[in-house]
Amino acid sequence: MLENRKQIQKEIYLPIATYCLKDKQYYIKEYGALLIKSAENSDIFNTHKNRILYKNKLDIQEIANELNVNKATIQRNIKKLEKLDFKILKIENTLNGIVYCLPSENNIDLNKFALINYEMLKKMVNKFKSNTIKVYFLLKTITTETNFKPATNSFIAENIGLSSKSKNNLDIITSSVKTLEENKYIETKKVNVYEYDKEKLREVPKIRKVYRICNFDEWKKEIDKNKVD
Structure with a gap:
């Protein structure tokens, strides 16, 4: 079952927001890392669905290690992503706890989102x-x-x-x-x-x-x- 899940992860495409590339507060490495974790920690394999990531499943230190920066930097940059006018990262309360929402309703529109394979994005974000x-x-x-x-x-x-x-x-x-x-x-x-x-x-x-x-x-x-x- 775990092997099947990992195989599906490798085959999915994730939507990266492109309509805010000019904004200096758009920390695209951290945004990409959150998308990757959403693929690894959830059962949302449909490219065109909004992605979610439960905060209690998010290991900030792990992301910091992968991106080779300190934990405080990751936390600060995620906060800045939350404040972006483009609303690419939202915080919501659910019955199962706090979730990060990564909206992607318009990901087919290349003026708003571009799709990239999970493996390609992971290598890119980490490197x-x-x-x-x-x-x-x-x-x-x-x-x-x-x-x-x-x-x-x-x-x-x-x-x-x-x-x-x-x-x-x-x-x-x-x-x-x-x-x-x-x-x-x-x-x-x-x-x-x-x-x-x-x-x-x-x-x-x-x-x-x-x-x-x-x-x-x-x-x-x-x-x-x-x-x-």
């Missing part, structure tokens, strides 16, 4: 920085697993709450993209596009970076390959 995770979920809203779409570093920075006027912020985007590609979450390539130059009065070639989201099988293949290596 990547918050900005890298935000970059991934922003890209999930603008591109797909089959098509490449363009996005500049400036666009990405502004849409995860960083000023594009800062070279340091643009370097953060470059580093985040590199991390995501190395870990097979995304694929990038450079293409030539033509733009009309009003001064030269002619079309000129420009190099653009385009992005594609890697699917679970591609990601898993890379993970298994690294285990062998």
Whole structure:
């Protein structure tokens, strides 16, 4: 029975809120960790149902250890998630105790939520920085697993709450993209596009970076390959 439960967990997809990526109080690592725990500690395996997590089953110290931060930081950041205007985390009283509610009614709408496989999210939350995770979920809203779409570093920075006027912020985007590609979450390539130059009065070639989201099988293949290596 336990093995069946673990297998189901690995196959489910969890909804990450994407409509608040710009908000600096959106602690996406902690939010992702709560989603993961909701999958591990509840019997809600339907992607499109609101997720819940009983507070008395939540081990904050365990999350702190997994994210490699102290317990007080996790507690503080969860409190800030509760206060977000976007209402992505709610506290409710039930007959069985206090629960964290993670609403996902609109998770099919990519402007509000993006779905990610449980295993992919767990690896991401435990391994990547918050900005890298935000970059991934922003890209999930603008591109797909089959098509490449363009996005500049400036666009990405502004849409995860960083000023594009800062070279340091643009370097953060470059580093985040590199991390995501190395870990097979995304694929990038450079293409030539033509733009009309009003001064030269002619079309000129420009190099653009385009992005594609890697699917679970591609990601898993890379993970298994690294285990062998």
